[in-house]
Amino acid sequence: xxxxxxxARLTVLGLTVPGLLGLAVSFVLPLAWLLRMxxxxxxxxxxxxxxxxxxxxxxxxxxxxxWDMAWETTLLGLGVTVLTIVVSYPIAxxxxxxxxxxxxxxxxxxxAPLLTSSVVRTYGWLVLLGNQGVVNQALMGAGLVDQxxxxxxxxxxxYIALVEIMMPYxxxxxxxGFGRFNPELEHAAxxxxxxxxxxxxxxxxxxxxPGVLTGALLVFVLTISSFVTPRLVGGGKVFYLATEIYxxxxxxLNWPFAAAIAFILLALFAVVIVIYQRALRRIExx
Amino acid sequence: MTSKLKGWPTRVVVTLLYLFLLAPILMVVVxxxxxxxxxxxxPQGFTFQWYERLAQNAEFIQGFQVxxxxxxxxxxxxxxxxxxxAVALTRHDFRFREAMSGFFLSPLMVPAIVLGLxxxxxxxxxxxxxxxxxxIVAHLAITVPYVVRTTxxxxxxxxxxxxxxxxxxxxxxxxxxxRVTLPLIAPGVLAGGVIAFLISFDEAVISLFVVGPQATTxxxxxxxxxxxxxxxxxxALSVVLIxxxxxxxxxxxxxxxLKKVLR
Numbered sequence: 001x002x003x004x005x006x007x008a009r010l011t012v013l014g015l016t017v018p019g020l021l022g023l024a025v026s027f028v029l030p031l032a033w034l035l036r037m038x039x040x041x042x043x044x045x046x047x048x049x050x051x052x053x054x055x056x057x058x059x060x061x062x063x064x065x066x067w068d069m070a071w072e073t074t075l076l077g078l079g080v081t082v083l084t085i086v087v088s089y090p091i092a093x094x095x096x097x098x099x100x101x102x103x104x105x106x107x108x109x110x111x112a113p114l115l116t117s118s119v120v121r122t123y124g125w126l127v128l129l130g131n132q133g134v135v136n137q138a139l140m141g142a143g144l145v146d147q148x149x150x151x152x153x154x155x156x157x158x159y160i161a162l163v164e165i166m167m168p169y170x171x172x173x174x175x176x177g178f179g180r181f182n183p184e185l186e187h188a189a190x191x192x193x194x195x196x197x198x199x200x201x202x203x204x205x206x207x208x209x210p211g212v213l214t215g216a217l218l219v220f221v222l223t224i225s226s227f228v229t230p231r232l233v234g235g236g237k238v239f240y241l242a243t244e245i246y247x248x249x250x251x252x253l254n255w256p257f258a259a260a261i262a263f264i265l266l267a268l269f270a271v272v273i274v275i276y277q278r279a280l281r282r283i284e285x286x
Numbered sequence: 287m288t289s290k291l292k293g294w295p296t297r298v299v300v301t302l303l304y305l306f307l308l309a310p311i312l313m314v315v316v317x318x319x320x321x322x323x324x325x326x327x328x329p330q331g332f333t334f335q336w337y338e339r340l341a342q343n344a345e346f347i348q349g350f351q352v353x354x355x356x357x358x359x360x361x362x363x364x365x366x367x368x369x370x371x372a373v374a375l376t377r378h379d380f381r382f383r384e385a386m387s388g389f390f391l392s393p394l395m396v397p398a399i400v401l402g403l404x405x406x407x408x409x410x411x412x413x414x415x416x417x418x419x420x421x422i423v424a425h426l427a428i429t430v431p432y433v434v435r436t437t438x439x440x441x442x443x444x445x446x447x448x449x450x451x452x453x454x455x456x457x458x459x460x461x462x463x464x465r466v467t468l469p470l471i472a473p474g475v476l477a478g479g480v481i482a483f484l485i486s487f488d489e490a491v492i493s494l495f496v497v498g499p500q501a502t503t504x505x506x507x508x509x510x511x512x513x514x515x516x517x518x519x520x521x522a523l524s525v526v527l528i529x530x531x532x533x534x535x536x537x538x539x540x541x542x543x544l545k546k547v548l549r
Contacts, residue, residue, distance in 0.1 A: 008378065011459075015374035016386065018367040019430065027393050027427035030404035037407055087303055094300045109304065115531040116311060117488040119508050120524040124310025126516060127317060134313065137328070167307050225397025227491050232512055242399045249403050249495065259407070262400040269397070 038259035046253035056260035066244075066261075072155075073240045074268065077224040079159060081216050084166045088215070091167075092174035093204070097183065107175070111168045118165050122229045125161040126152060129233075153235035161233045162223055169222065170215040177211015209283055217276050221269060241265045311528070318521035336522035345511075346523060349504035353487050356418060356503060360425040360486040361479045368433030369475060373463070375434070376441040390434045393427040401427065402495035409496055416498015424496045425486040432485065433478035440474025441467075477538050484534060 038056055041049040060066045095107055113121060128134050129151035136148040151157050185207070189199045227242040234243070241261055248258035321331035340346060374380075375387050393401070405424045406415065414420035448470065452462040468475070490505035497506050504527075511520055 009380070012374050012378045012380045015370040015378070019371035019390065019434075022363070022367045022426055022430060023390070023393065025426075026405070026423050027396075027401070030401065030408045031396070033407050034400070034404035087306065090296075090299050091303050091307070094296065110307065113307060113311060115535060116524065116528050117490065117505055117508075119490050119505050119512065120314060120520075120527065121310045123508075123512050123516070123520055123524065124314045126512070127313050127521075128309055161310075164307060164310065221395075221397075225399055227399045227494075228509065232509070242397070245399050245403055246494070249406065255407060258403055262403050265397060266400060269395075 034259045034262060037256055038263055040256040040259075042254040042256035044252050044254055048255060056257045057264075059257060060260055060264060069239055069241060069244060070264065070268070072238075073224050073242075073265075076155075076158070076162070076230075076240060077220045077272075080162045080166060080223045081220045083159070083163045084170045084219050085212060085216065087163060088167050088170035088174060089208075089212075092171050092178065092208075092211075095171075095175060096178045110171045113165075114168045118226075119228050119232075121165055122161055122232045125157070125164070125229075125233060129157050129160065152233055153237050155234070155238050157233040158230050158238060161229050162226060165226075165229060166219045166222060169218050173215030173218060174208065174211040177208055177214060213276070213280060213283070217272070220272060224268060225265065241268075314521045314524045315528075317518045318525045320518055323517045336518045337526075339519055340522045340526070343519065345502075345507050346504065346519075349502055349507035352418070352421075352501045353504040356421045356425065356501075357483040357487040359418065359422045360429050361483040363422060363426060364429040364433045364482040365475065365479050368430045368478065369437050371430075372434050372437035372441055373467075376438050391431045394431050398428070398489070398491035402492040405492060406495040415496045416500045416502070418501055420496055421493065421501060421503065424492050425489055428489070428492070429482035429485050432481045433475075436474045436478035436481065437471060440471035444470045480534055480538050484531065 037048075039052050039054070041051050041053050041055050091110055095103065095110065098106070100106065126133075130136070131148040133151070135151060136145075139145045139149065151160070185203055186199055189203050190196075194202065224240075225242055227246060230238065230240050231243050231246070239247075241264065245258050245261050245265070248254050248261065252258075316329060318336055319332050319334070320329040321333045321335075322329070371386075371390055375383060375390075402424075409415045409420045409424065412420075414423075444467075448466050449462055452466045453459075457465070488505060489503070490509055493503045493506050494509065497503060508520060508523065
């Protein structure tokens, strides 16, 4: 090895070691510790027995209550993802096509909610959807319902609030994905006699697919790991994997079980990412 | 198609969707000035009393201070370790470069709830939960990736001829970096620092696990407050926070251009 490559290596080492140490302490070590903890034996008294057992995982797999929870979490992820695409797509398409001089402001407005913490926006939804909230007051004022609808402290409220909270991410991904979109193509299809519906499904939608897929993955991943919104809008009455991890860790103090659920959530992540990459490859092959 | 673009159905749909998207924020702004203390609609009168109470709420003020100090500490530390990594990734060729690049982005792939629990397990036995140091460590992993990314982008897009000129004229690598490269990539570095601060300042989930009675961050205070009651003080606080983040975004926009950072 020449002196020059050795000094180059030392430079790279010097530049990266602080970063590697920082992530080792704040990321790698905690996750390794978490994995080790998931093999310990814990109980609801908070005692942890140092051992090597799969008890916590068995407890999860052996209880249909937790299967339901995992299923509801997956369903929440899928449902919020689909609904977010449906409500974000028209805005993104409008922003790509518009020639309005307010375009800059409209784009900024669409992503502005990202600037406010999700705790704050969740609070906004609590006010909107509560029994005395705008939605119920409007519905009752219009005579559509006699009793306020139950829109919070249940799954419905969690879906509504999460869809809104995910919208800016989806809009950003869609806008980035529309980069290849050329209005001329739409024009050509129309002048060749395709109707609006056909033009959309054959031209616009396929071209926007990369953006849709990126956004879908991001929204799904953010949704199944979201905690604040399911907790506050759900009012502690609906349970998902993320809320269960928190309850087991802070209320029940069963750290091994909380750690096991955390790794089951990570496994769910891994499955989704593999499916996503398969889908991406198939679409790129077309 | 283009002639029908301004047709009313599109407008109505897009307007309604915008309303849905902005509803919670609009709601928060409206009720922060409302005289009644329950979460109901329509507003009964106009008042600044929630803002006045906010100014006297010791928990919120304390939380704000903790979040600001932690945010500044995290931003500084993330810059100190993130900028050299970005230099290594963009200016040097080495065997594990791709792997390292992926590694420095990987904390963003782990859900905050998992990372929060993991950090609790490590920080609790060391008795540093609820301390500034513990909180800064807890926020480091999720902020370093942004610093590495914004700085790398600046390093890749800057004109390298100035760097080469300085080297040819005999400047040492260190001198070249501090006198030539650093001023040129300053916008990316600043943007990375501001994003790191904002992420740390906004972070609620990881903090929930690692705060303690001595040091609780503002988002955690808000979370617990909303969990138990819902008077408009939270709305007033939210409006103040929105104003602060808008201010920060203006700084980023001036420094680097928001588009580049968001990409």
